[in-house]
Amino acid sequence: MTVHALWVINKAGGLVFSRSYSDTLPPLPLNTILILAGTLHGIHAITSRLTPAPPPGPVGGLESFEAESWGGRVFLTPTGTKFVVLHSLPHPGLDDLLKRIYETCRACSTCVDISC
Amino acid sequence: MTIFSLYIFDRHCDCIYYQDWNRTRPLRAPSTTNFKPGVHRLAPAQPSQTAGTRESIFSSGFSSGGIGTGITKAGNAMGSGAGASQRGLPFDEEAKLVYGVVLSLRNMVKKLSGRDEPLTSYSTPHYKLHLYETLTGYRFVLLSDPSSDSLRFVLRQLYTGAFLEYVVRNPLIDMDSRTEGIDNDQFRSAVDRHMKSLSVFS
Numbered sequence: 001m002t003v004h005a006l007w008v009i010n011k012a013g014g015l016v017f018s019r020s021y022s023d024t025l026p027p028l029p030l031n032t033i034l035i036l037a038g039t040l041h042g043i044h045a046i047t048s049r050l051t052p053a054p055p056p057g058p059v060g061g062l063e064s065f066e067a068e069s070w071g072g073r074v075f076l077t078p079t080g081t082k083f084v085v086l087h088s089l090p091h092p093g094l095d096d097l098l099k100r101i102y103e104t105c106r107a108c109s110t111c112v113d114i115s116c
Numbered sequence: 117m118t119i120f121s122l123y124i125f126d127r128h129c130d131c132i133y134y135q136d137w138n139r140t141r142p143l144r145a146p147s148t149t150n151f152k153p154g155v156h157r158l159a160p161a162q163p164s165q166t167a168g169t170r171e172s173i174f175s176s177g178f179s180s181g182g183i184g185t186g187i188t189k190a191g192n193a194m195g196s197g198a199g200a201s202q203r204g205l206p207f208d209e210e211a212k213l214v215y216g217v218v219l220s221l222r223n224m225v226k227k228l229s230g231r232d233e234p235l236t237s238y239s240t241p242h243y244k245l246h247l248y249e250t251l252t253g254y255r256f257v258l259l260s261d262p263s264s265d266s267l268r269f270v271l272r273q274l275y276t277g278a279f280l281e282y283v284v285r286n287p288l289i290d291m292d293s294r295t296e297g298i299d300n301d302q303f304r305s306a307v308d309r310h311m312k313s314l315s316v317f318s
Contacts, residue, residue: 028228039223046213048240049213050213050217050243051242052120052243054242059241060240063239063240064239065239066236066238067225067233067235068234
């Protein structure tokens, strides 16, 4: 149960916060992370279009993805900001963690500055 | 718990096989210009309706116009909400989207982990996509209910069972043709039997 990294992506797909918390995943240049965050933003939009049996109402996009030894979880706020956590597998309680990160971010002045 | 659809892509990025179960938003058949035989058994677009024919000519004309128009079209469909998305995409466009998503996520996972680590699945609130890649470059993609566990073993079973038996060992199938799929009656019914025997199906 380790959190490898946290990204915050704004509603336009730009990376506004990124921090690594373990050295399991190799450190990447910030430019690469910016590109990957943009890619994730695009993937999120496409995955909702692929829903094979959509319920009435709005259809959600990418929520989590898994590689063999680690995974990622995406939390979309009502305003369109995405919080992404990269974590080891299995990792219970990620939804609560993401919600708490969001609440902390809302409460602090950082979020007012980046207007999420 | 249910299973929605199965795609098989070859190393040329072409979809060579498609089958679906329990989809409430059915796919439309591709326009005649983009039709590739031996991949799916969707009912062909009905030529008797003049409106339908006109629409398909119109849309194929647009899609040849370049990437720019494609993006605008997708953007419009996304903006117009759930009403438009209920209609379903043409088969060829959906297959390209599935392949694109899988490829980009796979590259992202590779870059982040710094080694050749495969993507196994991703999920949204409404479905879960499982991926199994063979060493020969075939990619098996299965869409299932979001609550199901990993179904990669099912895809592996399909590869080592039905795929080897009815496709690789079938002399009538051209494995590397880029103009035709691998569809045949035995393979389709074997896949169907295998899926329906799973506990996650139903």
